[in-house]
Amino acid sequence: MAKRAAIAVLLIAAGLATATSRAESPARDVSSHTECAWLDRVSFLGLAALATAATWDVDEDGVFAGRLETSPLEGVIDFGNTWGDGRVIGGGATAVFVAGALGGDPGAKRLGADLMRSYALSGVTTLALKGAVDRRRPTGGRYSFPSGHTSSAFSIVPALHHHLGWRASAPALGLGVITALGRLQDRHHYLSDVIFGAAVGWAAGDLALRAWGTDTGGGRLALAPGAAGFAARF
Numbered sequence: 001m002a003k004r005a006a007i008a009v010l011l012i013a014a015g016l017a018t019a020t021s022r023a024e025s026p027a028r029d030v031s032s033h034t035e036c037a038w039l040d041r042v043s044f045l046g047l048a049a050l051a052t053a054a055t056w057d058v059d060e061d062g063v064f065a066g067r068l069e070t071s072p073l074e075g076v077i078d079f080g081n082t083w084g085d086g087r088v089i090g091g092g093a094t095a096v097f098v099a100g101a102l103g104g105d106p107g108a109k110r111l112g113a114d115l116m117r118s119y120a121l122s123g124v125t126t127l128a129l130k131g132a133v134d135r136r137r138p139t140g141g142r143y144s145f146p147s148g149h150t151s152s153a154f155s156i157v158p159a160l161h162h163h164l165g166w167r168a169s170a171p172a173l174g175l176g177v178i179t180a181l182g183r184l185q186d187r188h189h190y191l192s193d194v195i196f197g198a199a200v201g202w203a204a205g206d207l208a209l210r211a212w213g214t215d216t217g218g219g220r221l222a223l224a225p226g227a228a229g230f231a232a233r234f
Helices: 002-022 041-054 063-069 074-083 086-103 106-133 148-155 157-164 166-185 191-211
Strands: 218-224 227-233
Touching: 041 191, 063 074, 063 166, 074 086, 074 148, 074 166, 086 106, 086 148, 106 148, 106 157, 106 191, 148 157, 148 166, 148 191, 157 166, 157 191, 166 191
Parallel strands: none
Antiparallel strands: 218 227
């Protein structure tokens, strides 16, 4: 019953993505950087849902995770558990925004704002799915599906590609894959968890670019005797 409920959630999510993508929104022009037919948000989420359903029972015995643990790249793969942490992705996005605002660099501020939006949208979606499915982790803990680390790592790829091109997005994509492998290696997630986590992150990043207009918000530094603060709007 739990498995059927989880698959139903996936199909519903894909259906909702289809509906929202057809609705007109005050989106900005994201140019050819994110206009890739084969990565259309709708088809991408639909294929991810099917792939997730197909791999739901894969590696429940932990054989693949065991092979990752003995891989020569075990140290590199383990880094994914650090990279996908929300404090790294979210903190890095915030740092870029603050640096751009304080340094008077509009490009960095826009990039930081888009990274923050992508990460936030991905996080909200991931948390909602975790609560709805409540799948047990390989270690026995709760909220395995989807992988939050993986969704966070993949959420920043579209923004990096849009602002900086493939030279920035390709390494980020590679780190996203390493994050997914790291979550499998440490048995925090199943294969289906990281597949849909990656899809949620990428789709959230793409949607964040399209859903907000060209207003990238602003920031200002407030100083007072014995205190300092930074206010941001994004």
